[in-house]
Amino acid sequence: MNGARRNPEERRRRIIQAALELIPEVGVGGLTHRLVAARADVPLGATTYYFTSLDDLAHTALTAAAELTAEGLRSWAEALRTGPDLPATLATLIDDYLGDRSRMLIWNELYAAAGHRPELRPLAREWSDGLTRLLAGYVDHQTARAVAAFIDGILLHALIHDRPLAPGTVAGSLAALMTPPR
Amino acid sequence: MNGARRNPEERRRRIIQAALELIPEVGVGGLTHRLVAARADVPLGATTYYFTSLDDLAHTALTAAAELTAEGLRSWAEALRTGPDLPATLATLIDDYLGDRSRMLIWNELYAAAGHRPELRPLAREWSDGLTRLLAGYVDHQTARAVAAFIDGILLHALIHDRPLAPGTVAGSLAALMTPPR
C-alpha cells in the first residue's frame, strides 16, 4: 500500500516546512528525524531519503528561512521607497515584524546556532547584511550598520520582554540615529 | 580508591565551570552529562549526584552566568559614574565586552534557549533589565530601553560579523540616541 501519491518536491517542501515549525518549539539542536517526520506526517524513511543527514536537513531548513528573510527585505525596500518618513516607516515595519513571533524565534535560533556552527554564519549574515545594504541607500555605511544593529537589538529585546518598545520611541530613536550630528 | 579529595563545593563549581565552557562550543541543547563530566574531569556519577537532572545542571550553569553578568553590570555602573563622557565611556565598555567572545556566546545561547524554555526568560532578562536600570540613571526610561536594545544589537552584530562596529561610530550613535531631540 502507498498512502501518499507521488510528489517528491511537495514532500521535500513539507519536511522543510515541518522543520521550520519545530525550530521555534525545540530549537535547532532539538530537531530529530522522528520529530520532523511526525510533524510532516511522513514516514521516518522519508526524512533520510530526502536529506543526507540531520545536519543537512537543519541547514536546508535554515536556508529556506533565510530565503523568506530575503523576501521580507524586498518588501521593506519597497515600503521604504514609497513611505513618506523614513524613521516612521521603519518603525512600522519593525512593529509588524514583531507580530510574527515564530519568524523571530527562527532568526534568533539561527544566530545562536551560528555561534557554534561556523558554516551557518553566512546564512545568519544575510538578514543583517541585507538590512545594512538597504539602509545604506539612505544614510552613510557606518550609520547604516549602526541602525541595522539597533533594529536587531529591538527584535532581541522583544523576544525576552513582554512589552516591546513603543513604535513611537523606536521612530524617535531611529530619527536620532540617522540624523547627522549638529 | 578515591582519586579526588573531598570538597563538594569545589566539585560543584568545577562541574558548573565545565558546563559554562561547553555551552559556547555545543550550545545549551548540546550539553550531556557525559560531556560535562569529561570536561570537568569527574566521573559520570558526579554530575547526577550534584544535579537532579540535566536541565537542572544547565539552568544552574546559566544562573551562574547571569551572576557574572550582574557583576559586570556593577563594574559598568562604577565606570559610568566616574567616566567623563557618558557615550564615550559606554562605547569603551562595549568594546571591552566584545573581547570576551565566549561570554557573548553564552549570553546569546541564553537568549535563544529562553525562546523555547520560558523558565529561562527571567534569567535572560537580567542583563537587559539591569542595563536599562543602569542607563535610567542618566536618561529617561524609554530612552534607556532603546539604548539597552542598541547595545544588545551591537553585541549580536559582533557575534556574526568579523569586524564589529568601530567604537567611534558606537559612541556617536549612543550620543545621538541619548541627546534629547532638538
Next chain:
DNA sequence: TCAGTACATGTACGAATGTACTAATTTGTC
C-alpha cells in the same frame, strides 16, 4: 571507637537517536 551521614565512582538499563537497508510500489520510457 563507632555508628551514621555525606560523598565518590562505576555500572546497568530502558529509551531515543541517526542512519542503513530491504522490500514494495509507482512512474516514465521503449
Next chain:
DNA sequence: GACAAATTAGTACATTCGTACATGTACTGA
C-alpha cells in the same frame, strides 16, 4: 506490456543518552 529508475515505507541496529543504583570511602559527632 516490460523494464529500469525513482520513490515509499517499514524495520533493524549500533550508539548514545539520562538516570538509577549498588558499593565503597571519607568525614562527623557522640
